[in-house]
Amino acid sequence: APRAAAVLLLSVFGGGIDMNFYERVYELVRRIPAGKCASYGQLALMLGNPRASRAVGYAMRACRTPGVPCHRVVRADGSTTPAFGPGVQRAMLEAEGVPFTADGRVELGGCRWDGA
Numbered sequence: 001a002p003r004a005a006a007v008l009l010l011s012v013f014g015g016g017i018d019m020n021f022y023e024r025v026y027e028l029v030r031r032i033p034a035g036k037c038a039s040y041g042q043l044a045l046m047l048g049n050p051r052a053s054r055a056v057g058y059a060m061r062a063c064r065t066p067g068v069p070c071h072r073v074v075r076a077d078g079s080t081t082p083a084f085g086p087g088v089q090r091a092m093l094e095a096e097g098v099p100f101t102a103d104g105r106v107e108l109g110g111c112r113w114d115g116a
Contacts (some may be wrong), residue, residue, distance in 0.1 A: 008040075014089065019084035021047075021052075021055060021059065022059045022062065022063075023048055025043060025047065025056055025059040025060070026059070026063060026065050026068045028046060028047065029043070029060075029068050029069060029070065029072065029073060030067060030068055030069070032069060032072045032073075032113045033113070033116075034060075034097070035097045035098060035111060036072065036111050036112070036113035037073070037074050037078075037093065037095045037097075037098060037106050037111050037112065037113060038072065038073055038112065039053075039073070039075060039076045039108070040054070040056040040057045040060070040073060040075065040076070041056075041076050041095075041114075042054045042076075042112070042113075043073065044056050044105070046115055053076075056073070057091075060081075060083075061083060062071050064084045066079040071084060071088075071089045071092040071093060072096075072113075074106050074108075076091075077105060078101065078105030078106035078108050079104070079105050080093070080104075080105075080106070081094050081111060082085040089107055090104070093106065095097055098111050099111060
């Protein structure tokens with residue numbers, strides 16, 4: 001169902017039906033180095049469809065592909081997702097040296113991936 005939703009979102013937002021969207025997301029996320037993070041919207045923009053951030057989120061939630069560091073993708077405000085379990089994503093990011101603010105959000109100013 002998440003894949004169908006992503007295809008529907010891309011179709012609705014003018015991206016056409018892209019059956020390889022999840023694979024393109026995973027390829028991009030594999031490039032995020034340890035100690036860096038990206039937001040769902042940032043990845044959507046890098047993939048050429050800035051309105052597909054929700055579809056990127058669906059791809060992350062559906063990911064069962066080894067070697068895709070999904071924990072490095074956070075919300076635009078730097079907050080983490082509970083999908084990994086309470087505190088798990090934060091612990092994984094902190095182990096890589098990702099800084100957090102006092103209110104528990106990733107300090108994106110200090111670790112946002114630039115795509116290089």
